[in-house]
Amino acid sequence: MEVPERQPLLSVRDVERSFDVGGQKLRVLKGINLTLEPNQLIMLKGRSGSGKTTLMNLMGGLDRPTEGEIFFQGKPFHAWNDDKRTEIRRKDIGFIFQAYALMPLLSAYENVELSMRMAKKPRSEWKSRVTACLELVGLAKRMHHRPFEMSGGEQQRVAIAKAIAHRPSLLLADEPTAELDSQMAAQVMAVFREIVRTENVTICMTTHDTTIMEVADHVYEMVDGVFVAG
Numbered sequence: 001m002e003v004p005e006r007q008p009l010l011s012v013r014d015v016e017r018s019f020d021v022g023g024q025k026l027r028v029l030k031g032i033n034l035t036l037e038p039n040q041l042i043m044l045k046g047r048s049g050s051g052k053t054t055l056m057n058l059m060g061g062l063d064r065p066t067e068g069e070i071f072f073q074g075k076p077f078h079a080w081n082d083d084k085r086t087e088i089r090r091k092d093i094g095f096i097f098q099a100y101a102l103m104p105l106l107s108a109y110e111n112v113e114l115s116m117r118m119a120k121k122p123r124s125e126w127k128s129r130v131t132a133c134l135e136l137v138g139l140a141k142r143m144h145h146r147p148f149e150m151s152g153g154e155q156q157r158v159a160i161a162k163a164i165a166h167r168p169s170l171l172l173a174d175e176p177t178a179e180l181d182s183q184m185a186a187q188v189m190a191v192f193r194e195i196v197r198t199e200n201v202t203i204c205m206t207t208h209d210t211t212i213m214e215v216a217d218h219v220y221e222m223v224d225g226v227f228v229a230g
């Protein structure tokens with residue numbers, strides 16, 4: 001009997017993205033190929049302006065390529081409209097940004113709970129999942145603190161709990177450690193490794209920090225809109 005081939009989580013094929021800037025075509029991505037498998041920690045590095053954020057936006061279904069194909073769990077993101085991509089994104093993708101994007105008036109617990117609500121998870125699952133996610137990021141004792149009562153590293157860990165609560169299979173993180181000192185950045189990376197081990201998720205993150213690249217399963221280097229051998 002033939003064993004069915006395992007489907008990649010995400011596949012990016014010959015992707016280009018151009019923007020119209022003042023009547024001129026600005027080519028930002030110039031033929032990107034990348035495959036993400038389940039349960040990986042992948043990093044994208046490259047100079048400012050090389051196109052990393054543009055690629056992450058495409059991978060997360062926030063934007064569509066000018067040329068090429070993007071399949072998320074076999075679904076053709078490049079061909080789907082905003083509404084269809086948004087539906088998949090809400091359910092299956094989590095995002096973390098450089099600045100923590102937490103609601104300032106809500107506690108850590110309430111911030112994470114919001115993500116369960118947004119993903120329309122049954123209310124009966126909220127409490128145990130929110131608590132488990134905050135424990136996973138090492139903040140069980142800070143659940144009822146609000147963002148301004150926490151350090152930058154703690155806030156970023158709340159943002160991680162919030163991004164994984166609805167059990168996405170892909171977590172995209174744009175410079176998640178950029179605002180943190182090296183000790184806090186190391187804590188965030190330890191949490192990422194733990195999440196990849198226990199949560200059935202692939203993390204793809206951008207970074208400039210060469211010291212944290214050691215923990216990646218693979219590092220892609222982008223130069224001027226293409227990948228170069230690392």
Ligand SMILES: Nc1ncnc2c1ncn2[C@@H]1O[C@H](COP(=O)(O)OP(=O)(O)OP(=O)(O)O)[C@@H](O)[C@H]1O
Nearest residue numbers: 019021026028046047048049050051052053054055
């Ligand atoms: N919507 C847009 N319209 C026009 N130009 C854009 C748009 N989005 C990105 N660009 C341009 O594309 C280039 C790549 O930007 P991008 O944000 O992807 O780089 P990056 O590698 O993520 O940089 P950084 O490390 O600074 O975040 C930049 O020159 C940027 O000005």
